[in-house]
Amino acid sequence: MSEVTVRRPGPRAWATLIRCEAKMVVRDTAGLVVPIALPLLIMAMNASAAGEEMVVNGRSALDVHVLPLVFTIVLASIGIINMPSFLAYYRRAGVLRRLAVTPASPAMVLVAQFVVSLAQAVVGIGAAYAVAVLAFGALPPVDTGVALAVVGLAVAAMYGWGMVVASVAPTPNSAVAIGLIGFFALGAVGGMFGGTAVLPEPVARLGSWLPFGATVEALSAAWAGSPVGASHLVGLALSAVVGAVVATILFRWD
């Protein structure tokens, strides 16, 4: 009576789940403003002046300063605000619990959300970059490979923070609140509101290790063709690892 074949959900289940998560994200129109529209706005406001100011290696201030900042806003807002608010909602609403009694594990929803938010980041960065290149003559990074690697590491670091937010937030609303506070705090010490030179030195240094500042500075170096500071890369890797460990310990499924 007990000879039941255990069949894990296959590629079709994964594809359907990812498609469903994508629909959830797209239908949450308000959630698309910060990662897609806000970065575009910030770029459009700064691009024309910055595009004419040459900095290094034929790259303008638009390439070296504005684009890294805009891309970082995309990655941070998706990783720290949007993704955790979905997970907190799923937990609160009982979606994760419901999936726990199907052959699909609730962990599949986590993975599907990662995949969809990654796609969202590609769209956000792609849109901003396309406008920068077509409308304002932005140039690609001097070290493209390094820039891509930094983006990959930044995604891991932002998700690390996001998973901590999803783990500690008791409700979906508090996840948005904690995510927003985290996003603006990291942004404030990482140069979102102007250069970090005006910050007290220890704060500015801390900000350059935390994911926002580290991503901005590492991308900036990749665009300029200068070596990426090891402290930024180590900071990003640490955020990813610490976030993963904390979330593994604290994340609740119901």
Next chain:
Amino acid sequence: MSVPAIQVEHLHKRYGDVVAVEDVSFEVAAGEVLGLLGVNGAGKTTTVELIAGLRTPDEGRIRVLGLDPRRDRGALRQVLGVQLQQTHLHHALTVAELVDLYRAFYPDPRPAADLLDLVELGGHARTRFEKLSGGQQQRLSIALALVGRPRVVILDELTTGLDPRARRRVWAGVEELRAETVLLVSHSMDEVERLCDRVAVLDGGRLVALDTPAGLVARAGTTDLEEAFVALTGRELAPEEDGCPR
């Protein structure tokens, strides 16, 4: 003699100082509809959550089709269909999208159209979950419990919060499941009387009686199930517990 579909032996579960389930034992035969009846806090939901493998018992033994809900989790998920109390689904997905999603999890799912017909939601396939009425959400939840052609179905608080018409439609849907073993959690006399072959009465975490509805009435020497319940537990099902929204 066939092996019971569900076997529960000396089940114990406490949350801190609160005893939720105390020494509960029962069996459900294959193809039987067993009702778990009791007031709020009687231990009904904890019992079914233990059987579904969502919680770990402190003591006792559970077998569903011979499977241990914790150890054989993966196998149990293939043969068990569960409708949880007050579950919400992906709120922005439509009925059809949710059915497709849950169908994708099982090797041989029921056709989507059959499921929607069973719970009379065919006309709402393109409606988002958040736009459905409480009764429609409940009916979708039942349909999703049946997606994978389960051999054992757990239905928790099937019609709580539904109006009388919606309740009758849900009941009609359940009556069509005759071939399967059903464990039905309820605090509605009408519901267990209409749907269940036997009824397990829980009170304060303990099993106080297990019999057919008629058997319970005869045993208590009363005229109907409601009076039998009062005689057996010393409690009345408060009107607000009997299927009305809180």
